Amino acid sequence: MSARTHTRPHSATTGAGVDSRLPWWALALPVLAFVALLLLIRNPADAQAAAGDPALTQLFRHARELLAR
Template sequence: MSAAHPRHAENGARPVRLPWWAVALPVVSFVTLLFVMTPAAEARAADAPPAVLSVLHLLARLVGAGV
């Protein structure tokens, strides 16, 4: 057996290719969970425009943070 040939080539199987969303969805979920778990006292949203602040407050209420 030669190291130049991968194992999957010997039996004719093709490598599995994932669609873009199969990689993107777990990344988005992980970042969203980190954002939700961040305590509100440590958030630095005071410099944001009022429209962004109102959306953030609405999202916090929806997820149960009780801002």
Template sequence: MPAASSRSPAAKAPRRRMRLPWWALVLPVISFAVLLTLVASPAEARAASVPQGLGPLLELLAALVRGGA
């Protein structure tokens, strides 16, 4: 009677080496560098402004959400 194998079928399969694409390493490094630059020099960072045409539209949408028009 043959002995039962204690190895799982996944362990018998040949191992394939997985490699990350180049952008999977580069994008986090670029993101970190940009955020670090913004934190290091906050005087150069500017707040985003709302375009003139978008302000009234946002106010109208807020009024509609509140229930009054």
């Protein structure tokens, strides 16, 4: 004996629109990251990576040269 299945009505047939709402942090986190990066660009002296290890700097320079070929 088969059981009867219950199906939902489709939203297209009911005329209701899709209601998608984002939580507050879904907008706040990208905005916060953008502002932090913007502040680092404005004042690069505050970035601690600017005075990095010379070996690390040479490694990045070498990688950039390899990618430029």
